[in-house]
Amino acid sequence: SYGLTQPPSVSVSPGQTATITCSGDELGDELGEKYVSWYQQKPGQSPMVVIYQDKRRPSGMSERFSGSNSGNTATLTISGTQAMDEADYYCQAWDSSTVLFGGGTKLTVL
């Protein structure tokens, strides 16, 4: 099993806002006390960071991607979702010198 919990799939219409959650129910501490990062992975490609340290965007990343982390839930928000955003998304955090990933969420843009 994965240490972080994500919904297996999320669907969104083009132009709408997509929200993907990540919970740390299995962690000893609250997820909000740790840095969470988010990765996008398209078929046949390596993962790519879209949000790191809860809410920071890598250089060149679209402002449509934003993140938050509070309590036991981290959230990735994609505003004005486009067809190019269709991909698998993974959350990631550190816990006691090890790294945890969520099981991944397949974002479908209908």
Added chain:
Amino acid sequence: EVQLVESGGGLVQPGGSLRLSCAASGFTLSTYWMHWVRQVPGKGLVWVSRINSDASSSSYADSVKGRFTISRDNANNTLFLQMNDLRVEDTGVYYCAGDPRGSYFFEQWGRGTLVTVSS
């Protein structure tokens, strides 16, 4: 161009060994903590191991502890993963990934190398 290139994957029988390499170019590997992450095709990402910048500290997932060893050669900008006593469940694409100065995220990713453990 910043690049990580993995090599060394292949088909191996259960109980066998493999040594993976990850060559960095376009950036100085020594400023990064480095990790190995596994992914079974069609499945999620699973963290395997990490090593800090000067190789003074490393950690492993419980599933590989005692069987895998991570190491690095900063002079030659290369990361390694020695995999012994391989099991069927070790099968997957192995990515090397770079964490800038221990910032808790993976900024750089390689393209991966496939390891298949099967009889």
